[in-house]
Amino acid sequence: MGIYERQRHMVAAGLWGEPFRPDGDAFVAPLAAAAPVTGVAVDVVVETEAKFALQAQDEAVPPVEEVAPSSDSFGHDDARPRDKTQRRLAQNREAARKSRLRKKAYIQNLETSRLKLAQLEQELTMARRQQGHGAAGAGFLAPPVDPRVTAFELEYARWAEEQKRQAAELRAVLQSGAPELQLRLLVDAAVAHYDALFDARSRAARADAVFVLSGVWRAPAERFFLWIGGFRPSELLQVLAPRLDPLAERQASAVRALQNTARQLEDALSQGMSKLQQTLVDALLTVDAPDDGGGYAARQMASAVGKLDDLVSFVDQADHLRQQTLRNMNKILTLPQAARGLLALADYCQQLRALSSLWAARPREPA
Template identity: 30%
Template sequence: MYPSGSKKNHTHGDPKFLSFESFLEAWSVRQIRYLDELLSVQNSSCEARQIDHLELIHRVLYHYQQYYEEKWRVAKWDVFLVFSPPWLTNLERAFLWIAGFKPNLVFRLVSSSVDDMTEDQSRRMDRLVAETRLEEKALDDELAKIQERVGAPPLANAIRRHGRTSQDGETAGGGGDDSALGGLRRALEKVVANADMLRATTAEKVALILTPAQTVKVLVAVAQLQLKVRSLGLQRDAERRQNGGY
């Protein structure tokens, strides 16, 4: 599933990375199945019961929650890895915002897939958009402060040593960090955790504003976009390898 050459050498054979790789293979298969279920409900000629919509929505949201829980385990092992994850294609990595999707993307998909919101829904959604943008900016500012610290000599030296250790094939995560690198790890772990929390709460709040049928439309759009970007990314990476780009 993953383009050869996309994984960093220091991850090969590491049990934690291989465990996540296996998880992601199975997770992606389930995602396709969930998309089929969502499309079936969306395209059904008869009016599906609201309880059926809600049950499917809860299962799909839990499916995404599982991804972020598993990714967090990798972040705790080596937080640097989730900022440029080797399990994603180059195209997918280009869309990353603090190790995941930018929450504001959800609102774009709502706008493009839901055309029957009431005035009250629109007002509530507008307020949520404004609140989310403020929280995104706060996280951007926090990450910028961390990046400024990286330029300090102790941190720069620690990161270079970390890079040499990774290239030598030793485990990237674990203990043994000096104080500078350890502090950077903890700061990055915190900002990733907060970004993941914002992603999750944004999705939940959007689902509370929309009707179950509208939420199904958004979840269809999310899955279709993710799968489309993934497919295009794999295609481009394969072409790049054929042309000697790796």
């Protein structure tokens, strides 16, 4: 019994005194040696000591707090896709807004063109009525207007509006320094636009060549510079020259050669027109001769009408010369120079139309 008490006292001293002793680990060996004597009691004491030791360690070690993810850890990676999605949605909304604005502007342009065409049709109808009344007062009725002629008048009005729009695009691209591909597309479209005018004028000439040559479908100031239904190619080059500088020596020489060739062909066509006019005059003068009863006068008038059909050929040749001059000019020039030249030609045509509007709105003296 005394042995048990002494061992219990020693165990208790080791249990409560170990945290305060620097050599607390030295007690393990005597405790292990005493284990065979008191088997159950020692096991209980050891278990209790281990429990209190673990509890002391838990109290000594502070609890680990959960660290919130920093901005540059996983949270940042999770936010990055959301930022990309938000930016993409914002870009899509901006693109949709711009698309709606472009569509609205396009619809407004269509409506403006429709109103202008309706006004033009009304003016043409009134002019034809006045022409019919004047002709009836002179003792003859005006012939019916070929629908192909009316279609050409409307087509030319649309052509002028499209030329104005293309000029605005060319000017914007030249000022912004857009890629060469975009400039090439606009230059090719402008040249094709003139080709469309030449084709439409050829169809109208087959319907009524005199109408095309008279230029009544053009503005008054445009008619003042009219040559066989259109502009003179040599004058075209003269208009474009100031906008093409600086030209290389090779380019300047090629432009001068092209201008000389255009003048020669213009002179040849003008001489052919003069001969045709003289032939018509001779045919009309022979009609005044006394009829021999064989229908000579009728045959001469039919011959004169047949010669008027030759006017279609002159219109086609003049337009062919204009077309070739434009194409050869584009071959000589660089792409930016060709764009500036086409822009200068469009501005020139618009200035002539503006001059015609000012002329029509000028103050007139009372009758």
